[in-house]
Amino acid sequence: MALPNSEFKNTKNLMDRDSVSQRIKRRLQLNEIFKYIFLAGLVFALLVLSTLIYDVISKGGGWVNLDFLRNFPSRRPEQAGLYPALIGTFWLMLLIVPMVFIVGVGAAIYIEEYAPKNRITSFIEVNISNLAGVPSIVFGLLGLTIFVRVMELGNSIMAGALTLGLMSLPIVIVASQEALRSVKMELRHASLALGASKWQTTFNVVLPSAIPGIITGIILAVSRAIGETAPLIMVGAATFISTTPSSVFSDFTALPIQIYNWTSRPQAEFQNLAAAGIIVLMTMLIIMNSAAIYIRNKYTNRH
Amino acid sequence: MSWMKKSALVASITSVAIIGAACGNNEEGGAADGEGLSGKVVMDGSSTVFPIMEAVAEEYSAEQPEVEVTVGVSGTGGGFKRFVTGETDFSNASREIKEEEAAEAEKNGVEYTQLAVALDGLSLVVNPENDWAQDITIEELNKMWTDPNVKTWKDVRADWPEEEISFFSPGKDSGTYDFFNEAVLDDTDIREDTQLSEDDNVLVTGVAGTKGAIGFFGYAYYIENKDTLRALNVEGIEPTTETINDLSYPLSREIYTYVNNASLKDKPQVADYTRFLNENAAALSEEVGYVGMEQARYDENAKVIDEIAGE
Structure with missing residues (x-):
């Protein structure tokens, strides 16, 4: 009512x-x-x-000027440059990138695509993640013992690159795993249903979709690695070197070491040189990161 | 995918090759003007000695561009660790070699020679606002750096004000600390409230920013920061180039390089480098803020070098 x-x-x-x-x-x-x-x-x-x-x-x-990039370090700040350090850092990068790409992505593919999901696998995964948090100086000590002394590589670029590569691996593996995991299961199933083998599926379907994430991970890891001082000092990288490297077995120095050395000098001009060195290092990192973003966008659109 | 990976691989290989080739060319170019020596000269050790060695290496490479000189900065102790295994030709040190290090060298059959290359004066610095302390004795220094009961400047000398003291010292791994430990502390532990830093510029900032502060480091750091720091006279003697050179400043110290005798004998580039180093050390060390020794000392060094290198 x-x-x-x-x-x-x-x-x-x-x-x-x-x-x-x-x-x-x-x-x-x-x-x-x-x-x-x-x-x-x-x-x-x-x-x-x-x-x-x-x-x-x-x-x-x-x-920062052309002479700064072309000159060797000097006791006279006006004439000092970071040429050998710049070349050393380039060499390191050229060695580290393929190294971590092959080993890191390989390991990630095995864990994600092939390894049985059992306790041992998850134990290994946890340990890889933990390794990412180990202080860099510990990798330096490891590099000194294994690469410099046992493998007798001496204080060479190779020893430095292997040490820094080892340090970057955990980050690369974890990032690659994430990237592989985010590839939709349907893509794999579709490929397998068409009769492709596991390897064909991984290489032609999964990896191309995962590559943007993988590359981002590698660039981030390598950016961190080339900014490291401690592990390189541990493996005995020089602070001053009168020649540039002629092979991967040459002695070398790198940008962070040069910058670190300049900051510890008493004269104020050297502090300015250190700042100039930081600008060069930062520019390199920005270029690398931009390249990463470019590559990522390009391949994200393709797949 | 495969084309991409392949081209990436090809790109990285070619770039390695290009850089390799470019560097190779550089070195071949240098060989043209050479009645020159070649090979390696490997140095490591103290960061205190580094600026001198950088200057020497810089000058030397103008004369012998084919010789690859590397100078590392592992610290005095770190340098000796490599030196006693025969890994390096030279070890730069801001203190003398320790017994344990010498024993290790003997065990490995490494014979060496100590060469003093320059002098440094360990400078005790205070804040410029400190208008009371001008002069200090070693005894007072020992008391203030080791006795935890000393809290203010008044506890050091009765007519100084009751201003709290803050202590700044180089890290315990440094040769500078070792020298201070021997000359002032008498091997007693440094007081626990001391702020230690491996970076002398941190000490400079610390002392310059704290009214009651005291700290110590090499003469070069004091000279470069004269505007923000004041040095104390020790036992009545001011640290200057002259008082350090004639060793009248009580905290004058020699800084060294140790050369491996076998390298000196067998490697012509090491012998040549050692002579070059000895001849130019005085002038170059003054250029980078250290004090040269008297010429007689370098002449003595030269004799020793000739004896071992045999010429």
Whole structure:
């Protein structure tokens, strides 16, 4: 009889407008508060980063020129350059990238595609992830013992590259695993259903879809590796060298070592040179990262 | 996929080859002007000695571009670790070789010669706002750096103010610390509230920013930071080029390089490099902030070198 009315009443009981608008207001307030907290986080990070970059550029900007890239280090700051360090770092990169690509991606493919899912596999996986957190100096000690002494590579580029490569491997393996895992099962099933073997499926279907993620992982790992000082000092990389390397078995020096050495000198000009060295290293990293993004975008569109 | 991987592989191989070839060319180019020596000269050791050795290597490579000189910075102790196994030709040191290190060298059949190359004055520095302390004795230094009951400058000398002291010292692995330990601390442990740093520039910043601070490091770091630091006279003697050179400054110290005798005898480039080093050490060390020794000392070195290298 008084149905509409009672319904209205019920509704009114169900949703008390005042309390609802109260609660909405609270939620909106909370929303605002968190928005500003997150914004503050971003601003803080950017502020620190831009202070660092400003500091480095204002100190070192005037020192970066062609001579700086072409000269050998010198006791006279005006004549000092980082040519041997730059060449050393290039050599390291050229050796590390194929090394971690072949070994790291290989290991990831085995774990993801071939290995039986049992305790041993998951034990190995956990250990690989843990290795990613081991301090770099420990890899340096390992490199000194195995590559420098046992394998008798001496203080060569090869020993340095193997050490840094070993250090980057866990990151590459974990990143590649993630990339392989994110490839849809349907793609594998479709390929297998067409009669392709496991290897054909992996190589022609899974790997191409996973390659953007894999490459990102490799570039990040290698970027970290070429910025490392401690492991290279452990394997006995030189700080000053009068020649550039002639083979992978030559002695060498690298950018972070040169920068580290300049920062520890008493004269203020050397601090500026260190800042200039940081600019060069940062530029290299930006180029590498841009290349990674370019490659990633290109292949993401293809597949 | 396969084309991509192949081309990536080809690209990386060719780039290795190109860089390799480019470097090869460089070296062949250098050989043209050579009645030159070749081979390697391997040095490692103290970061204190490094600036001198960098200068020497820089000058030497202008004269003998075919000789590959490498100078590492593993620290005095780290350098000796490699030296006593015969791995390196030279070990740079800001202190003398220790007994254990010498024993290790003997065990491995490595004979060596100690060559003093320059002098340094360990400088005790305070904040410029410190207007009370001008002069300090070794005894007072020993007391303030080892006795945990010393809290303020007044505890060191009664007419100094009650300003709290902060202590800054190079890390315990450094040769500079070893020297201070021997000359001032008498092998007693340094006080626990000392701030230790491997980077002398950190010490400079620390002392320059704390009113009651005291710290020590090599003379070069003091000279470069004269505007923000003040050095104390030790036993009444101010650290200057002259007082360090004639050793009247009590904390003057020699800095060394140790050369492997076998390398000196058998490798002509090492012998040549050693002579070059000895002849130019005085001038080059002053250029980088150290103090040269008296000429007689270098003449003595030269005699020793000739005896071993045989010429």
